[in-house]
Amino acid sequence: EVQLVESGGGLVQPGGSLRLSCVASGFTVFSNYMSWVRQAPGKGLECVSFLYTGGGTEYTDSVKGRFSISRDISNNTVYLQMNSLRPDDTAVYFCARVRYGDYIDLWGQGTLVSVSS
Amino acid sequence: DIQMTQSPSTLSASVGDRVTVTCRASQSISRWLAWYQQKPGKAPELLIYEASNLETGVPSRFSGSGSGTEFTLTISGLQPDDFATYYCQQYNAYPRTFGQGTKVDIK
Numbered sequence: 001e002v003q004l005v006e007s008g009g010g011l012v013q014p015g016g017s018l019r020l021s022c023v024a025s026g027f028t029v030f031s032n033y034m035s036w037v038r039q040a041p042g043k044g045l046e047c048v049s050f051l052y053t054g055g056g057t058e059y060t061d062s063v064k065g066r067f068s069i070s071r072d073i074s075n076n077t078v079y080l081q082m083n084s085l086r087p088d089d090t091a092v093y094f095c096a097r098v099r100y101g102d103y104i105d106l107w108g109q110g111t112l113v114s115v116s117s
Numbered sequence: 118d119i120q121m122t123q124s125p126s127t128l129s130a131s132v133g134d135r136v137t138v139t140c141r142a143s144q145s146i147s148r149w150l151a152w153y154q155q156k157p158g159k160a161p162e163l164l165i166y167e168a169s170n171l172e173t174g175v176p177s178r179f180s181g182s183g184s185g186t187e188f189t190l191t192i193s194g195l196q197p198d199d200f201a202t203y204y205c206q207q208y209n210a211y212p213r214t215f216g217q218g219t220k221v222d223i224k
Contacts, residue, residue, distance in 0.1 A: 035213075045153075045161065045204055045215040060212050094160055102208040103151035105172070107160035 002026030002106065004095045009111030012085055016115070020080040022095030022108055030073050033098040036080045038091035039110075048093075049080060052101065063089075085115045119143050119207050123216035129224040136192040138219045140205035145185045149209040152181055152190045155218075156201045164203075165190065195221070 008020040034051045049069040050058040057069050068081040097106040120143035130136050148168040153161035163172045165181040178193045192199055205216040
């Protein structure tokens with residue numbers, strides 16, 4: 001079955017760190033564009049990071065220098081390392097496969113990150 | 118960044134209605150636009166890409182049109198399963214950006 005399964009969310013204090021994991025099944029992350037998209041409570045969707053097939057990355061301005069997207073070919077997993085977390089990073093984080101690097105054709109179920117003291 | 122603006126924010130409709138959601142881009146994005154449907158507590162699902170191409174498995178009552186800066190999503194004959202929030206997303210430039218969403222609820 002083709003799917004994405006995220007893990008690693010939770011409650012963290014401001015300034016803390018978390019690493020989200022996204023395990024892919026039914027396809028290889030190495031040959032696909034991948035992204036992390038977040039949704040704050042009751043809000044819309046925001047693409048926070050993007051991973052090109054060649055390994056290049058893109059980040060939205062609000063997370064540049066704090067978040068890092070990467071992949072592990074052996075585990076067929078995409079990661080999002082999140083440092084210096086702030087309360088406005090609180091959101092459900094979705095892992096996503098981006099067809100041709102353009103639009104999302106496969107989403108994970110999401111993992112909730114709560115940043116609060 | 119390209120700003121995407123949807124209207125209306127909320128739309129009340131009845132089963133069987135024809136529903137139209139509009140999405141405007143702050144600059145021309147040619148036809149590089151996708152539409153997604155999201156139900157509460159679930160991940161979004163792709164409906165339409167390249168402004169008017171229906172994703173495999175999506176019912177034909179969904180259709181999309183437009184180019185440049187103005188786009189529409191139409192549901193012809195609203196079904197109970199269609200009550201949800203709809204988002205547009207441009208992929209003409211990075212960062213990819215979404216509209217704020219249009220919630221279709223029951224009148």
